[in-house]
Amino acid sequence: MGVGKALTQKGSERMRQFPQGFLWGCATASYQIEGSPLSDGAGPSIWHRFSHTPGNVLGGDTGDVACDHYRRWRDDVVLMRELGIRAYRFSIAWPRVLPEGRGAVNENGLAFYGRLVDALLEADIIPFVTLYHWDLPGSLQDLGGWANRDVAGWFADYADVLFGRLGDRVHHWITLNEPWCVAHLGYILGQHAPGMRDLWAGLRAVHNLLLAHGRAVLAFRQRNMPEGRIGITLNFRPPHPGSQSEQDRAAARRAHAYHNRLFLDPIFTGRYPDPIVQWFKDSWPETLQSDQDVIRAPIDFLGVNYYTRNVVVHAPGTGLLHTRVIRQPGPHTAMGWEIYPEGLFELLLWIHQAYGSPVLYITENGAAFEDRPDPSGTVRDTDRLDYLRQHFVQAHRAIQEGVRLQGYFVWSLMDNFEWAHGYSKRFGIVYVDFGSQKRTIKQSGHWYCGVIARNGLEN
Ligand SMILES: OC[C@@H]1[C@@H](O)[C@H](O)[C@@H](O)c2nc(CNc3ccccc3)cn21
Numbered sequence: 001m002g003v004g005k006a007l008t009q010k011g012s013e014r015m016r017q018f019p020q021g022f023l024w025g026c027a028t029a030s031y032q033i034e035g036s037p038l039s040d041g042a043g044p045s046i047w048h049r050f051s052h053t054p055g056n057v058l059g060g061d062t063g064d065v066a067c068d069h070y071r072r073w074r075d076d077v078v079l080m081r082e083l084g085i086r087a088y089r090f091s092i093a094w095p096r097v098l099p100e101g102r103g104a105v106n107e108n109g110l111a112f113y114g115r116l117v118d119a120l121l122e123a124d125i126i127p128f129v130t131l132y133h134w135d136l137p138g139s140l141q142d143l144g145g146w147a148n149r150d151v152a153g154w155f156a157d158y159a160d161v162l163f164g165r166l167g168d169r170v171h172h173w174i175t176l177n178e179p180w181c182v183a184h185l186g187y188i189l190g191q192h193a194p195g196m197r198d199l200w201a202g203l204r205a206v207h208n209l210l211l212a213h214g215r216a217v218l219a220f221r222q223r224n225m226p227e228g229r230i231g232i233t234l235n236f237r238p239p240h241p242g243s244q245s246e247q248d249r250a251a252a253r254r255a256h257a258y259h260n261r262l263f264l265d266p267i268f269t270g271r272y273p274d275p276i277v278q279w280f281k282d283s284w285p286e287t288l289q290s291d292q293d294v295i296r297a298p299i300d301f302l303g304v305n306y307y308t309r310n311v312v313v314h315a316p317g318t319g320l321l322h323t324r325v326i327r328q329p330g331p332h333t334a335m336g337w338e339i340y341p342e343g344l345f346e347l348l349l350w351i352h353q354a355y356g357s358p359v360l361y362i363t364e365n366g367a368a369f370e371d372r373p374d375p376s377g378t379v380r381d382t383d384r385l386d387y388l389r390q391h392f393v394q395a396h397r398a399i400q401e402g403v404r405l406q407g408y409f410v411w412s413l414m415d416n417f418e419w420a421h422g423y424s425k426r427f428g429i430v431y432v433d434f435g436s437q438k439r440t441i442k443q444s445g446h447w448y449c450g451v452i453a454r455n456g457l458e459n
Contacts, residue, residue, distance in 0.1 A: 014458075014459045015456050015457065015458055015459075016392075016393065016396045016456050016457040017455065017456040018396065018399065018455050018456050019399065019406075020455070021406075022406065022407060022408070022455060023086050023087040023126065023406060023407030023408070024086050024087070024407070024408055024448075024451065024452040025085045025086060025088055025089055025125075025126075025128070025407060025408070025409040025410070026080065026083070026085050026088060026089070026409060026410050026411075026412065026413035026429065027088075027089035027090070027128075027363060027364050027409040027410065027411050027412060027413065028069075028089070028091075028412055028413050028414070028416065029090070029091045029130065029133035029134070030090070030091045030092060030093035030096075030133060030135055031045060031047045031063045031066070031093065031134065031417065032063065032066060032067075032133075032416040032417040032419075033066050033067040033069040033413075033416045033417070034063070034066060034067075034068075034069045034070040034093065035063065035065040035066040035067065035068045035069065035070050035071070036070035036071065037063055037064060037095075039070060040096075040106070040108035040109060040112070041096075041106040041108050041109060042093065042095050042096040042099060042106065042108075042109055043095040043098075043099030043100060043101070043137050043138065043139060044137075044138045045093065045094070045095045045135035045136060045138060045193075046134075046135065046136045046137075046138055046145070046186075046193035046194045047063060047135050047193045048062075048135075048138070049138050049193065049194075050192070050193035050194065050195055051063055051193075053195070056193075056195060056420065057419075057420050057422045058420065058421050059422050059423075060422075061417065061422025061423050061424075062417075063417045065434070066416060066417045067414055067415075067416055067417075067432055067434075067437070070112065072437065073112075073115070073119070074119060075439075076413075076414075076439075077116070077119045077120060077123050077125070079413075079414075079430060079441070080120075080123065080413065081123045081124075081125070082441065082449075083413075083429070083430075083441065083448065083449050083452070084452045084453055085413075085452065086125065086126060086452065087125060087126040087127070087128055087172075087409070088120055088125050088127060088128065089128040089129075089130060089363055089409045090116070090127070090128075090129065091129070091131070091132070091133035091135075091177065092113055092129060092130070092131060092162060093109070093135050094135060094136065094137050094158055095135065095137040096109030096110075096112065096113075097109045097110050097113075097158065097161060097162065098137065098158055098161070099137065099139075100137060100139045101136070101137030101139050101154055102139075102140070102154050102157065102158075105161055110161075110165055114166065117129075117166060117170055118169070121169060126171075126172065127169070127170050128172040128173075128174065128361075128409070129162070129166070129170050129172070129173055129174065130174040130176075130177050130233065131155075131158070131162065131173065131175050131176070131216065132155070132175065132176050132177060133177040134181070134186075134192065136194075140154060141194050144201075145194055145205070146186075146187065146204075146205035146208050146209055146212075147187065147196075147198075147201040147202075147204045147205050148208070149204075149207075149208055149211070151208050151212055152208055152211035152214075152215045152294075153215065154212075155175075155212035155215065155216055156212065156215035156216050156218070156219045159173075159175065159216035160216075160223070163220055163223045163225070163228075167223060167225050167228060171225075171228050171229060172228075172229050172230075173220065173228065173229070173230040173231070174230075174231055174233050174303055174363065175212070175213045175216045175217065175230065176209060176212070176213050176232055176233065177233045177303075177305075177363075178233060178234065178235040178305060179206070179210070179213070179232075179263055180206075180234065180235055180259065180262060180263060181235060182205065182209060183202045183203075183205040183206045183209060184202065186202075186205070187201045187202035188202035188320065191420055192419060192420065199283050199320075200283050203280060203283055203284060203285050204285045206263075206285075207285045207287055207291070209263075210263060210291075210295045211295060213232055213267070213295070214294035214295040214296070214297045215294060216230075217230055217297040217298075217299060218294065221297070229300035229301060230299060231299045231300055231302055231359075231361075232267065232299060232302065232303060233303030233305055233364070234263050234264060234302065234304065234305065235259075235305040235306075235307075235364075236259065236260050236304060236305065236306055236347050237259045237307075237308065237309060237310045238256075238260065238309045238310070238343045238346050238347050239252045239255040239256050239259065239311070239312045240252060240309060240310070240311050240312070241311075241312060242311050242312060242313035242326045243313065247313075247314035248312070248313045248314050250314065251312050251313055251314040251315070251321070251322070251323045252312045253275060254275055254276075254279065254321045254322075254323060255310060255312045255321060255323050257273040257275040257276045258273075258276055258279075258320070258321055259310070261276075262276060264302075264351075264355065266292065266295045266296065267295060267296060267299065268296070268355045268358075269296070270292040270296040271292070279321070299358075300359065301359040301360065301361055301406070302351065302355075302358045302359070302360050302361075303360075303361050303362075303363030304347065304348065304360055304361070304362050304363060305362075305364035305365070305411075306343065306344045306347055306362065306364070306365050306391075307333075307335075307364070307365065307366070307367070308333075308337035308338050308339070308340055308343065309338065309340045309343040310325045311325065311326045311328055311338075312324070312325055312326070313326055328340075333367040333369060333387070334367075334368040334370055334426075335367075335368050337367075339367070339387055341387075341390035341391045341393065341394045342394060344365065344391050344395060344398070345394040345395075345397050345398050348360065348394075348398035348403045348405060349398060349401060349403060352398070352401070352402065352403040352404070357402070357404055358404065359404045359406055360403065360404060360405045360406065361406055361407040361408070361409065362407070362408045362409060364409060364411040365388075365391050365408070365409075365410065365411060366384070366387075366388070366410050366411035366427045366429075367383070367384050367387040367388075367427065368418070368426055368427050369381060369384050369426070370426075371384075371415075371426045371431055371442065373431060373440060377440060378440075378443070379431045379440055379442040379443060380442075380443050381442045381443055381444045382443060384429070384442070384444040385443055385444040385447050388410060388444060388447075388448065389447075389457065392408070392457055393457065395408060396457065410429060410448065411427055412428050412429075413429065413430060414429075414430040414431075414432050414439060415427065415428035415430070415432040415434075416428065416432070428442070429441070429442055429444045429445035429448055430442060
C-alpha cells in the first residue's frame with residue numbers, strides 16, 4: 001500500500017487508515033479472568049497452587065473469583081460486541097479440559113469453551129485461541145512440568161483434543177503465550193508459578209517449551225484444516241545500551257539474545273543464539289539433532305507482545321546476564337515500565353527484516369495505570385488512551401514500511417488478575433469493580449470503539 005492511500009486528509013484532520021480487514025481486538029487469559037478454577041471437574045493448575053501459597057501474590061490475591069468470567073461469559077461477549085472488536089484472543093485452561101493434564105477429557109470444561117466460541121461467532125467476533133497461557137495442570141508439574149521432556153507429547157495431545165473438538169469453528173491458534181516468561185519467571189527467578197529457582201531446570205524448560213510448540217504445530221498440520229492458521233506468541237523487550245561503551249553494547253547484545261532471540265531463532269532458523277549457548281555453556285541442556293526439525297515446523301504467523309524497551313548497562317556479577325536495567329526519565333506506567341512507543345516500530349521492523357517478513361499480529365500491547373471512577377462512575381483513563389494511540393501510530397508506521405501486520409489485540413479487555421501483582425494493577429479498557437463484578441467501559445474503551453469503526457486514527 002502506498003503511503004498516499006494510508007494517510008487520507010479528512011477536513012483538517014489527518015487520518016491514519018489501517019488496511020481493510022485489519023483485525024482490531026482485545027486479549028485475556030483463562031486464569032486471569034475466569035475464576036471457578038475447580039468447577040465442573042476442572043483440576044488444579046500450578047497458578048491455583050502458587051496463588052494459594054502464602055507470600056507469592058500481593059495481598060494474598062488468588063484467581064478463585066477473578067472477573068467471574070466462567071459464569072458471566074455471555075454478558076462479557078455482549079460487552080465485546082458493544083466495543084465493536086473484530087477478534088478476541090483468549091486462552092483455554094488445560095486443567096479444565098484435561099484435569100490430570102493427560103488422559104480423560106472433562107466434557108464440562110470443553111463445553112464451556114464450545115459455548116464461548118459459538119457466542120463469539122454469533123457476535124461476528126473471530127476467536128483467537130491461546131492453548132497455553134501459564135496454567136499448567138498441577139499433576140504434570142508433579143512429573144517435572146516443563147523441565148520434563150515428556151511434556152512435549154503431553155502438550156501435543158492436549159492441543160490435538162482441541163483441534164479435533166473446536167477446529168471446525170476456531171481457525172486461529174496460538175500454541176504458547178510467552179514461553180520466555182514460563183521458563184525465566186517460573187523456573188529461574190521463581191516469581192511466577194511453579195516458583196522454582198533452578199537454572200538447570202529453566203534452560204530445559206526453554207527447550208521443552210519449543211519442542212512442545214513444534215509437536216503441536218505438527219499435530220495441527222496432521223489434522224489438515226485448510227482454513228486453520230497456527231502461530232506462537234513471544235514477548236519482546238528491545239534493549240538499548242546505556243552508553244556507547246563496548247561493555248554496554250555487549251550487555252545490550254546479551255540481553256537482546258536472551259530476551260528477544262531465545263525462542264525466535266530456533267523457530268525461524270533452527271539454531272539457538274550463539275551468545276546464549278556460550279553464556280550458559282555449563283548448564284545448557286542436551287538436545288537431539290532431530291529436535292530442531294520439530295521446533296522449526298513452519299508457522300503461519302508470529303504473535304508479538306510489546307509493552308516497553310529496556311536500557312541496559314554492563315553490571316559484572318549482577319543477575320543472570322551481568323546486566324542492569326537503567327530507569328529512564330520520562331513517563332512510565334503503573335508497572336514501572338517506560339512508555340516508549342517507538343520501540344514497537346523498531347521491533348516490528350527488525351522482525352520483518354531479520355526473519356523473512358512473517359505475518360504478524362500484535363497479540364498484546366497495553367498499560368496499567370491507577371484508574372478510579374469519578375463520582376458519576378466514569379473512568380477517564382486518558383493516560384491509557386494516549387499510550388494506545390501512540391502505539392497505534394507506530395504500528396501504522398510499520399505497515400507503511402511493508403510489515404505484514406494483520407491485527408492488534410489490546411491487553412486487556414478488562415481489569416483482571418495480574419499474576420504476582422494480584423488485582424493491584426489494572427490493564428483493562430473496561431473497569432471491573434471486583435466487589436460487585438460490575439463492568440464499566442473506560443474512556444479508552446469508548447475511544448477504541450471509534451478507532452475500530454473508522455479502522456484508523458484521527459490526529
Ligand atoms: O503484565 C501484563 C500482561 C499479563 O497480564 C499477560 O498475562 C502476559 O502475557 C504479559 N506479558 C507481558 C510482557 N512480558 C513480561 C516480561 C517480563 C515480566 C513481566 C511481563 C505483559 N503481560
